[in-house]
Amino acid sequence: MNTQQLKKEDSTRRTFAIISHPDAGKTTITEQLLLFGGVVRTAGTVKGRKTGNFAKSDWMEIEQKRGISVTSSVMQFDYGGKRINILDTPGHEDFSEDTYRTLMAVDSAVMVIDSAKGIEPQTKKLFQICKMRGIPIFTFMNKLDRDGRDPMDLIDELESVLGVQAYPMNWPIGMGKTLDGIFDRYNHQVELYSHEHDQDSTIVKLDDDNNPIDAPDLAENDQFQATKDSIDLLDMAGNPFDEAKIATGDLTPVFFGSALVNFGVKTFFDAYLKYAPAPSAHKTEEGNVVEPDADRFSGFVFKIQANMNPNHRDRIAFVRVCSGEFEKGMDVNLFRTKKKLRLSNVTEFMANTRENVKTAVAGDIIGLYDTGNFQIGDTIYTGKAPVEFEKLPQFTPELFVRVSAKNVMKQKSFHKGIDQLVQEGAIQLYTSYTTNDYILGAVGQLQFEVFQFRMQNEYNSEVNMESLGHKIARWIDPDQLDEKMSSSRNLLVKDRAGNPLFLFENEFALRWFKDKYPDVQLTAKL
Numbered sequence: 336m337n338t339q340q341l342k343k344e345d346s347t348r349r350t351f352a353i354i355s356h357p358d359a360g361k362t363t364i365t366e367q368l369l370l371f372g373g374v375v376r377t378a379g380t381v382k383g384r385k386t387g388n389f390a391k392s393d394w395m396e397i398e399q400k401r402g403i404s405v406t407s408s409v410m411q412f413d414y415g416g417k418r419i420n421i422l423d424t425p426g427h428e429d430f431s432e433d434t435y436r437t438l439m440a441v442d443s444a445v446m447v448i449d450s451a452k453g454i455e456p457q458t459k460k461l462f463q464i465c466k467m468r469g470i471p472i473f474t475f476m477n478k479l480d481r482d483g484r485d486p487m488d489l490i491d492e493l494e495s496v497l498g499v500q501a502y503p504m505n506w507p508i509g510m511g512k513t514l515d516g517i518f519d520r521y522n523h524q525v526e527l528y529s530h531e532h533d534q535d536s537t538i539v540k541l542d543d544d545n546n547p548i549d550a551p552d553l554a555e556n557d558q559f560q561a562t563k564d565s566i567d568l569l570d571m572a573g574n575p576f577d578e579a580k581i582a583t584g585d586l587t588p589v590f591f592g593s594a595l596v597n598f599g600v601k602t603f604f605d606a607y608l609k610y611a612p613a614p615s616a617h618k619t620e621e622g623n624v625v626e627p628d629a630d631r632f633s634g635f636v637f638k639i640q641a642n643m644n645p646n647h648r649d650r651i652a653f654v655r656v657c658s659g660e661f662e663k664g665m666d667v668n669l670f671r672t673k674k675k676l677r678l679s680n681v682t683e684f685m686a687n688t689r690e691n692v693k694t695a696v697a698g699d700i701i702g703l704y705d706t707g708n709f710q711i712g713d714t715i716y717t718g719k720a721p722v723e724f725e726k727l728p729q730f731t732p733e734l735f736v737r738v739s740a741k742n743v744m745k746q747k748s749f750h751k752g753i754d755q756l757v758q759e760g761a762i763q764l765y766t767s768y769t770t771n772d773y774i775l776g777a778v779g780q781l782q783f784e785v786f787q788f789r790m791q792n793e794y795n796s797e798v799n800m801e802s803l804g805h806k807i808a809r810w811i812d813p814d815q816l817d818e819k820m821s822s823s824r825n826l827l828v829k830d831r832a833g834n835p836l837f838l839f840e841n842e843f844a845l846r847w848f849k850d851k852y853p854d855v856q857l858t859a860k861l
């Protein structure tokens with residue numbers, strides 16, 4: 336591809352994640368989008384928990400048993416002249432490290448909120464990560480077919496709890512049993528809701544005074560009049576529509592609708608695709624930026640996942656392409672090891688075709704079959720000058736367990752399993768300073784369960800895990816360390832790189848330590 340073609344291709348890519356608190360409707364809305372893209376033909380094929388057909392991304396047994404999606408996966412399809420990459424993020428509150436990293440690989444996010452519940456804890460956490468990255472966030476207030484909270488309240492809460500400005504793109508006309516439709520401010524029309532499920536919604540155009548054209552029933556509808564009043568209020572006192580603020584994530588366009596009955600989802604998606612950004616430049620550790628249409632190919636590994644087929648021991652490294660063009664069989668450099676690698680064994684995530692995609696450009700995600708070459712955060716690139724993208728954020732673990740092999744004769748598989756799972760970033764490993772015990776750290780309990788399950792299934796190693804509970808991890812400068820500082824309230828351990836840190840029992844133990852050793856510098860992250 337020449338630069339012109341590359342620019343054109345790049346401009347069609349939309350790469351995003353859907354974030355939400357569990358049960359807000361992320362799976363249901365994802366499924367509707369896949370329907371629009373022609374990936375699935377009927378609703379329920381992706382999810383269908385009741386029928387026992389599990390979501391495409393729920394490949395691991397543990398996920399199936401618990402009915403949750405533990406690992407993120409990627410869905411790619413074409414829609415409306417764009418190539419869409421949806422990066423699935425697990426909504427379970429226990430398992431967030433993977434989610435955080437996935438959010439580093441997207442250009443925008445869709446936040447799904449249950450309109451009966453408003454902002455829930457996980458929504459807030461995930462929102463903050465997106466905000467930190469300064470990416471556009473679009474809000475879908477879901478479940479309008481049910482009685483929910485007052486829309487004005489929901490907008491107020493969104494603004495005050497998340498600290499973001501909101502611009503309602505549409506406004507509900509009634510709700511639940513009395514839902515009549517949505518007032519679409521953006522397209523200046525009303526989309527009428529039919530309570531008969533399989534009927535398409537009807538569009539009514541509005542005149543300059545927001546009165547329906549050729550729709551006397553609607554004009555006389557009390558709920559419509561009330562909505563009109565709300566619109567007047569929003570026009571007068573609400574935030575103005577501001578594309579620049581959307582682009583920086585300071586203003587979130589809000590859409591009301593119902594994923595389950597597919598109402599307002601298409602209107603939302605069409606508007607979303609108009610304002611969602613194409614892939615942008617990526618910063619390097621050195622402080623330079625790599626433009627998406629640069630000649631040279633580059634990308635970074637944001638996730639490593641064990642092969643979905645347990646008979647194959649290899650793993651898949653998920654790479655977000657940042658620039659240039661990926662071609663199957665190409666040679667790339669791996670920054671960390673300075674090794675040259677041939678990318679011949681590649682999987683793509685194009686959901687609506689069986690054809691192998693041979694090329695990928697900025698914004699696309701490719702899956703590389705990996706036999707142990709890659710680590711999370713790795714940069715790969717072509718050309719002479721080295722490229723290293725900014726480091727992915729590390730999350731300080733809060734929960735810890737002591738781990739050992741159940742069968743002492745099987746030390747080899749135990750160590751191999753731990754090594755690989757730690758490299759994948761599935762879990763953090765520490766060793767105790769004095770006894771050399773293995774201690775695992777995680778952000779959520781579920782990470783341990785996944786670890787235990789995978790050790791047994793993939794490495795045939797049963798493990799004992801003894802919970803150490805919540806701890807506060809603080810690194811200490813090795814020069815200031817005196818082993819006598821360790822007590823029953825602070826466990827002294829080493830991280831993988833050999834750096835010492837204390838695991839404090841609680842805030843009190845941490846304060847006590849600081850009082851006792853006022854000159855010692857402790858840091859929360861390394």
Ligand code: G4P
Pocket residue numbers: 355356357358359360361362363364382383384385426477478479480481592593594595596
């Ligand atoms: P999640 O991925 O965010 O966890 O949510 P998911 O889509 O699984 O939706 C959670 C529940 O909410 C599901 O019901 C789903 O059918 C329902 N739901 C999603 N969107 C809407 C909507 O627009 N309106 C209404 N009324 N319900 C919605 P469930 O009974 O828990 O699951 P299932 O047994 O139906 O699969």
